[in-house]
Amino acid sequence: VTTGTASSVDLCYNGHSALPGPLCHGVIAKDGTVYLVGNGRTNHAGLGDADVLRAVTTEAKTLPADNEANTDGNRHFYGFECVNLGDGKDPWPAAQLDAIERAAAALCRAHGWSERSV
Template identity: 65%
Template sequence: MAEPLSAAAVLAALRAEGVRVVEVGSWRTHNRDHKGPWGPVNGSVVHHTVTKGTASSVAIVRDGDAELPGPLCHGMIAKDGRVHLVGWGRTNHAGGGDPAVLAHVIAEDYDTRPPAPTRGNKDGVDGNAHFYGWECENLGDGKDPWPAAQYDAIVRVQAALCRAHGWSAKSVIGHLEWSSDKVDPRGFTMPDLRADVERRLTHPASWNPGSDTSEEDDMPTPLEVWGYRNANEDKASFKKTGKHIPDAYKHLRDTDAHVTALRTEVAALTKAIATLTELVRRA
């Protein structure tokens, strides 16, 4: 956990990460702080807006409505990759969520995803106090595309926060991973996004994909892509059986680790045998 970044600090962190920022009005002081605390913060939540059009999306997340006053997030990530900062402080974005998920995010001790949430907006703990929130312009129907510029901006924003706080990508979750009654973001998986954030964190903030010869090595392998469990299938399996779908990539990764350890042991034994053979020869 950590104290929230100041408005000036987050602006600097985003720009250092190569994010194109749009400052919307008095975003630095636009918040819901009078309704409760913001911080210490434990992570960042990614959402989709269920809207179309950048200008209208910005207006909605900044102002909210009569039932849910704005700001509804800290920044809105548009289709073109620009990040519109609309508020700073407590915002109405996360709502209630599962305390078990919060504990795993704080510890950063889960595997590819946190445990499926069993609490939601009405019976969960206050997520608005614990998380940064980022709305992403998308209809949320699973069909509306995520342009490369937008997805890259999502990765950069999350990496900027993780880098500033010294977090790993496991401090980044989707709204659907926080609350049992939410489905966002839809159209990409959070394990994929966390993998891309973690990959970015292995480089300096100024790094751009493709800017050096190591980029090819940074791309996920087919086994990694195959190994990510489908979020909807896993959620359905857990709801029906109480068990998650087996994580194929973890199994392969553990097997590879065992094979590597065995190879090391075999090499050591081979060397020892050679030494003994030489000693016998000299005797």
């Protein structure tokens, strides 16, 4: 939807006319900087299936089919946006990938989760 770090952080913090911000908890830039833009509920996950949520929260090895949209995923999941054009050509620098892994690891440590929760 946008390009560059500043405009990505701004969009994720403020949202847009069809979806108010914040749109995620953090934006991870190409240089590895993590911009925290939201706390609590953010508009990143939308509706999901309660059975899938139960499987995720118990860190099940397999997930059931997502066949209902009856649970607000925004209340239950962290969301991060990573600056990238998404065109298959824009690179993922090592610093950005490291920051993605570290952010996920920090959340897992804070909550006592395994890698299955990422």
